[in-house]
Every structure is written in C-alpha cells, then in structure tokens.
Amino acid sequence: MSSNTQSTNYTSLFEASLANPETFWAEQAEQIAWFKKPETVLGKDANGLDRWYAGGQLNTCYLAIDYHVQHGRGAQVAMIYDSPVTNTIQKYTFAELQHKVAKCAGALRALGVEKGDRVVIYMPMIPETAFAMLACARLGAVHSVVFGGFAPHELAIRIEDAEPKVVISASCGIEFDRVLPYKPLLDEAIELAAFKPKHCLIYQRSMCHAPMLEGRDVDYEDAVAKADPTECVPVDATHPLYILYTSGTTGKPKGVVRDNGGHAVALKFSMHHVYDAHAGDVFWAASDFGWVVGHSYILYGPLIAGCTTILFEGKPVRTPDAGTFWRVIADHQVKTFFTAPTAFRAIKKEDPEALLKDKYDTSSLQNIFVAGERCDPPTLEWLQKIAQLPITDHWWQTESGWPMVANMMGLEAFPVKAGSATKPVCGYNLKIVGENGQELEANHEGYVCLKLPLPPGFTPTLWNDDARFKSSYLKKFAGYYLSGDGGYVDEDGYVFIMGRVDDVINVAGHRLSTGEMEEFVASHPAVAECAVVGIADELRGQRPVGFVVLKDGIGIDETALESELVGIVRDQIGAVAFFRTAILVKRLPKTRSGKILRKTIRQIADGESYTVPSTIDDPVILEEIAQTLQRRAVGQAFENQRI
The missing domain is CATH 3.40.50.12780 (ANL, N-terminal domain)
Known part of the structure; x- marks a missing residue:
C-alpha cells in the first residue's frame, strides 16, 4: 500500500x-x-x-x-x-x-x-x-x-x-x-x-x-x-x-x-x-x-x-489426541492460526483444562481466528483463558x-x-x-x-x-x-450475526434467536456443545428444543440437566421463550466445515421430507437424532407415538 x-x-x-x-x-x-x-x-x-x-x-x-x-x-x-x-x-x-x-x-x-x-x-x-x-x-x-x-x-x-x-x-x-x-x-x-x-x-x-x-x-x-x-x-x-x-x-x-x-x-x-x-x-x-x-x-x-x-x-482430536493442534503450532512456529469453533469445542470436550497444550511451546502464536459458524461466548471465553491471545471471531x-x-x-x-x-x-x-x-x-x-x-x-x-x-x-x-x-449492529458498530434467517423462530408471535438460547445452554458447566432448534408447535407456532452434548467424563441425569437448562433460559430470556425440552445426544449432525445442520434437525422433528445435505460429515447422525426424538416423543413426527 x-x-x-x-x-x-x-x-x-x-x-x-x-x-x-x-x-x-x-x-x-x-x-x-x-x-x-x-x-x-x-x-x-x-x-x-x-x-x-x-x-x-x-x-x-x-x-x-x-x-x-x-x-x-x-x-x-x-x-x-x-x-x-x-x-x-x-x-x-x-x-x-x-x-x-x-x-x-x-x-x-x-x-x-x-x-x-x-x-x-x-x-x-x-x-x-x-x-x-x-x-x-x-x-x-x-x-x-x-x-x-x-x-x-x-x-x-x-x-x-x-x-x-x-x-x-x-x-x-x-x-x-x-x-x-x-x-x-x-x-x-x-x-x-x-x-x-x-x-x-x-x-x-x-x-x-x-x-x-x-x-x-x-x-x-x-x-x-x-x-x-x-x-x-x-x-x-x-x-x-x-x-x-x-x-x-x-x-x-x-x-x-x-x-x-x-x-x-x-x-x-x-x-x-x-x-x-x-x-x-x-x-x-x-x-x-x-x-x-x-x-x-x-x-x-x-x-x-x-x-x-x-x-x-x-482432525483436532484422535490424531492422536486433543493436543495435535498445539503440537503443529509448536513444531512449525505458527504465527497465525485459523479454524472453526467446532474444532475448539471438540478439543475442549476431550481436554477441558487444556493440559495437553502445556506439553508444547506455542509462544510463536500471536493470533487465533475462528469462523465457519458463530463462536459461542463459552467457547470464546475458554479459548481466551487457555491461549492468553487475541481471539478473533x-x-x-x-x-x-x-x-x-x-x-x-x-x-x-x-x-x-x-x-x-x-x-x-x-x-x-x-x-x-x-x-x-x-x-x-x-x-x-x-x-x-x-x-x-x-x-x-x-x-x-x-x-x-x-x-x-x-x-x-x-x-x-x-x-x-x-x-x-x-x-444486528450495536451502538458501537459491532456486528452480531445470530444465525441463518430461518433459525429465528416465532414463539407465540415473539421472534426469538436460537443463537441467543444456545449461548445460555452452552454456559452450563456440563455442556460441551449444543444446538437449539425451533420445532412446530400447534399452540405457539414454534417452540425451542435443545440438543446437548456432554463434556467427556461428566455424569449427569438427563432429567436433572434438562431442569437446570430450562431454568437458565427462563432466567435469562424469560418464560416467553417456552424452552422446556433439552435432549442429550452423543453428537450433533454437522457439515464437514463444522456447521450444525439445524434446519435438517427441525425437518426431522416436524416430520417433513428432507434431503441429506451433500456437505454432511456423517449421515448416520441424522438417524441417531431421529431415534432420540422418537425416544423422547418430541416433535410432530413422534408426539403421536407417546404412550
């Protein structure tokens, strides 16, 4: 220049x-x-x-x-x-x-x-x-x-x-x-x-x-x-x-x-x-x-x-472990690192205290960038704490x-x-x-x-x-x-991307952001990652349902966790959100770039026909989601099966 x-x-x-x-x-x-x-x-x-x-x-x-x-x-x-x-x-x-x-x-x-x-x-x-x-x-x-x-x-x-x-x-x-x-x-x-x-x-x-x-x-x-x-x-x-x-x-x-x-x-x-x-x-x-x-x-x-x-x-984990990113940074003296938030959530799930990071000299690293999906505040805060570096979403x-x-x-x-x-x-x-x-x-x-x-x-x-x-x-x-x-853009000119337009749900006439609900659900200490999806509701038009992946080694009853998460969302957003359901899943369906397939989850719950996205990482996860919804009798496709 x-x-x-x-x-x-x-x-x-x-x-x-x-x-x-x-x-x-x-x-x-x-x-x-x-x-x-x-x-x-x-x-x-x-x-x-x-x-x-x-x-x-x-x-x-x-x-x-x-x-x-x-x-x-x-x-x-x-x-x-x-x-x-x-x-x-x-x-x-x-x-x-x-x-x-x-x-x-x-x-x-x-x-x-x-x-x-x-x-x-x-x-x-x-x-x-x-x-x-x-x-x-x-x-x-x-x-x-x-x-x-x-x-x-x-x-x-x-x-x-x-x-x-x-x-x-x-x-x-x-x-x-x-x-x-x-x-x-x-x-x-x-x-x-x-x-x-x-x-x-x-x-x-x-x-x-x-x-x-x-x-x-x-x-x-x-x-x-x-x-x-x-x-x-x-x-x-x-x-x-x-x-x-x-x-x-x-x-x-x-x-x-x-x-x-x-x-x-x-x-x-x-x-x-x-x-x-x-x-x-x-x-x-x-x-x-x-x-x-x-x-x-x-x-x-x-x-x-x-x-x-x-x-x-x-991958960020299992090749061979959750320290592989830190190893690469140390070995090759990386100055600038860029990946998706989902990668860091995977690392956080397997190594929540970042003990594996301590094995490597990552002092060459000056900036960490994340993109591909919105970086939820809990992941951002964890990353800031363990890296002690500027984190740029x-x-x-x-x-x-x-x-x-x-x-x-x-x-x-x-x-x-x-x-x-x-x-x-x-x-x-x-x-x-x-x-x-x-x-x-x-x-x-x-x-x-x-x-x-x-x-x-x-x-x-x-x-x-x-x-x-x-x-x-x-x-x-x-x-x-x-x-x-x-x-939206705040009074300081900061831009907040809240997700795809079809991720904004209408609950009894109230337009609510599932991204905001996800922030609060993810703040629970047992939660590794989550997705909140708006599914069809005869009375309210739509209602939010949370799909939650636990951190490794965490043992908590699904009913107890659901009660705690419902309380958090009610306290932070209010009863108007009508967040009543949180379901434990082993993993979330994602594209290979780490974007969660919220729309597809909604279509499964609502009993709509859907096409398995070409970018999906593992189609089997959609079958697991359907089985979980059936087990909990959640969604238009499964509620009539409630016993």
Whole structure:
C-alpha cells in the first residue's frame, strides 16, 4: 500500500473504502503483479452484474509461486504438509513448489486441458491436491474441488454442472484410522453422470491401490514424470479461477464462481490487514480444500502474501489426541492460526483444562481466528483463558471468499465483545434491513445485507446461472446483497450475526434467536456443545428444543440437566421463550466445515421430507437424532407415538 494508508486507522480506511470504492480498490490493485494493468476498475458485464478490473491480465499461480521465486524467495519454505494420520511431514520451498506445479500443469496439458477448460478435483488433504489446484490456475483452467469421499450422487451432480475435461482423484483418503477408497465412488459418480470426463488422473497412495480403467484412467505419477514443465498462461482478470459448490435451497448446489483479478487483490489485502500475516510468516488454516477457507487461506491467500502455509491431514482430536493442534503450532512456529469453533469445542470436550497444550511451546502464536459458524461466548471465553491471545471471531461465506466482518488485526485491534464478529471489513457496506426493505437502527435485529457494489473477491455470479444469482441474492431487497443471515449492529458498530434467517423462530408471535438460547445452554458447566432448534408447535407456532452434548467424563441425569437448562433460559430470556425440552445426544449432525445442520434437525422433528445435505460429515447422525426424538416423543413426527 502507499505510505499514506499504512498508518491509517480502521475508521478512516473503512470510510474511504465506502466513499470511493473505485479509488480504494485501484490502490489495492497496485499491490499485485499484473501482466497487463486493468483498463477499468469497476464496470458492468453484459448481464448488468458488477465486474472488477476488466481489461487487466494476470495469473494467480504466478502470483502464488513464480513471483516469489523471481524476487529471491525461492529457498523459503512455501508449504508444509503435516499428516498425523500417515505420520508424515514434508516441506516444499517456493522453487520446489514451482517445479511440482509446472510438471502437473504439463501433465494436464498433455491430456488436453487448456485455458477455460474445467477440472474437477476429488482428493484428500495431500500436497498433490494443492499441486493440482495451482496447476489449473497456471493453465487458466477452472478447477472445482469436491471433498474426497463425497457421495457418488453429489459428485455426479457437480460433474454434470461443471463438465470437466479431466477429473483428478486419489486412490483413497484416511479418516482417523480408517482408509476410505475414493476410486469406487468416483467410478460410480461417472456412471451416474450424464456428462463423462475424457480422462481421470489418479494418484495412487501407498496404503491403497485403485484399479484403473484402460483408456480413461491415467496414473498421476507417471503422467507428471513424463510431462514437460508449463509456464503461466495470462488470463483476464474476469476469467474464472474456480467453481466451488455450496448448498442451495432447491437441492441443486450453487456453483459459486471466483474470478482471478478481484480474488488476488482481495486476498492479499485481507492477509495483511485482517490476519496481520506477511511474507515469511507461518500461517495455518486448519480446514479442507473442499471449503472456501481451504481455497482462500490454505492455498491462495498465504502463498500470494509470501507466507509459509500448512497443509494438515488430520482432525483436532484422535490424531492422536486433543493436543495435535498445539503440537503443529509448536513444531512449525505458527504465527497465525485459523479454524472453526467446532474444532475448539471438540478439543475442549476431550481436554477441558487444556493440559495437553502445556506439553508444547506455542509462544510463536500471536493470533487465533475462528469462523465457519458463530463462536459461542463459552467457547470464546475458554479459548481466551487457555491461549492468553487475541481471539478473533470473523464472519464470511463461500460467496464472499474472504472476511466480511472481522477485527482487522493488521490495522487496528478493537476490544472483543463476546458473540460479535466485531466490525465490517473495508469494502463491505453492511446494513441491517427490515422485512419491508428499510435500514434498521442500532440493536434492531433483521436481515444482514450488503449494499452494492460488492467488493473485489466476492462471487460475481453463479456458474452458468446469472438468473439464479440475481434471484437468490439480489432480488429481495433492491440495491442489496442478501446474506441469508440475521443479526444486528450495536451502538458501537459491532456486528452480531445470530444465525441463518430461518433459525429465528416465532414463539407465540415473539421472534426469538436460537443463537441467543444456545449461548445460555452452552454456559452450563456440563455442556460441551449444543444446538437449539425451533420445532412446530400447534399452540405457539414454534417452540425451542435443545440438543446437548456432554463434556467427556461428566455424569449427569438427563432429567436433572434438562431442569437446570430450562431454568437458565427462563432466567435469562424469560418464560416467553417456552424452552422446556433439552435432549442429550452423543453428537450433533454437522457439515464437514463444522456447521450444525439445524434446519435438517427441525425437518426431522416436524416430520417433513428432507434431503441429506451433500456437505454432511456423517449421515448416520441424522438417524441417531431421529431415534432420540422418537425416544423422547418430541416433535410432530413422534408426539403421536407417546404412550
């Protein structure tokens, strides 16, 4: 950035970003290396949608790798692969990464992949996944990463929508101590899909060898060994970098598109100003490439910023224990750590006193960021106590690609307010909007919206579906992007995200936040985590039901716990909440990014038909929830079975 903004405080920089977005983002664009500088900072495409940096040309892989090699950072470690499930640690310098990616790009080109072609990547958390993503970017091909292990039906839908020339996969993934073969799932998906990819590039892992289909399947290592290294292909700033599918209300996933130019500018800005991460720092986002966090902050963001990034294949617990995160931080001198609150709740459940943390020297750690779901105050307070560090809850979505609300630690750190993601990030004109489209005053809860234009890095549209993008996000309130979340802004400008709009329940005419109830339920010393869901009630319209997971080693009678939790909610919210039911469960149904599937729980309780979400971590948990509701005779689907 120019010298006049390096020392600017949050308020002045934020206000400048809203007062004149084009000037602000033109300045940020100067921080990346363009092959051809943009002709227009902000314009419209043929369908009337905003597009950033039209006329500019660049290559995201060049920014992430080659740029650093050319500027003397080739010997710096760019990526550390740490896999407790295979007992492996590998380090790659920028120069080594450049060679690996250039060869992988050559292998793809030999299979016919060129600029604009799509490649679906169905892989575990291994270095070859990163090589494949960067290789696509190097060629100007569009990658679409799908979680390895996803059900064949869901993979088939994505193959049909993206129409990839090549699918890159591995023979298997590893879940704790279980080997999960991927190839049979991939084969079934291709059988189901109407569109058939020309080739599958298969990486054979040592613990699982997959049979190959002659004529279609190609061995990854053989193809890469034979390939000629490929240089970076210049692409337009508006050219898509990737497609990432997210859940849609119709059941058909929405293909969120990320362009090259705005994405690179936004990520570099966020690395410096949100995460306070700079060239040479070690940055770790404990997520997965199947989620936007993996794209933005395992791969592209840290590498574009010249950081060392960590690629972790494991879980926060049981690989081998609840101290694994602290071990990785100590081993690799991590400065900035980012994960989901659900990961820390899992650690807290197994190691509530954080005794395992004491085994490791984590003094390198300066900041902890959490996102993916709202960080409940009890988890925040526990984390603050055991880490003695700034804990930053921040809010963003697959659609945004980078944080919308955060404590911008690289700019000006504000005091933390439990339950708040702090303040809007520069470029985001966040408003709370009422049902009739009116902007609401402080402390009034409504729809969390963003006033147009959206900043660079935000999805400009959905893959091959401008109409759905407009109807899903821009139609309800003219001039605003609808986030789908509810919340409010307090008198100090702090933003409180209270959950999806359909998580706000109506109890006898009173609009109540289940997120608020969850805070109070989670405050009980026996509770590890919880979800509060509004289920149908003939008299009141809806009533809240709590689903509670106990901390390890806690023994308490369900009836006694329920009575105590009912008392807490009654004391804190009042009888109007009508919180009468708290049910013990072994675990909560979640997506693989840690979001609790509250809507699906509600549909089960209400006897509604539902689709098992494609992003679910373990579908068996839904059966357990149904059985528990039946046991307690709770919900429209089960109350008539009461004896």
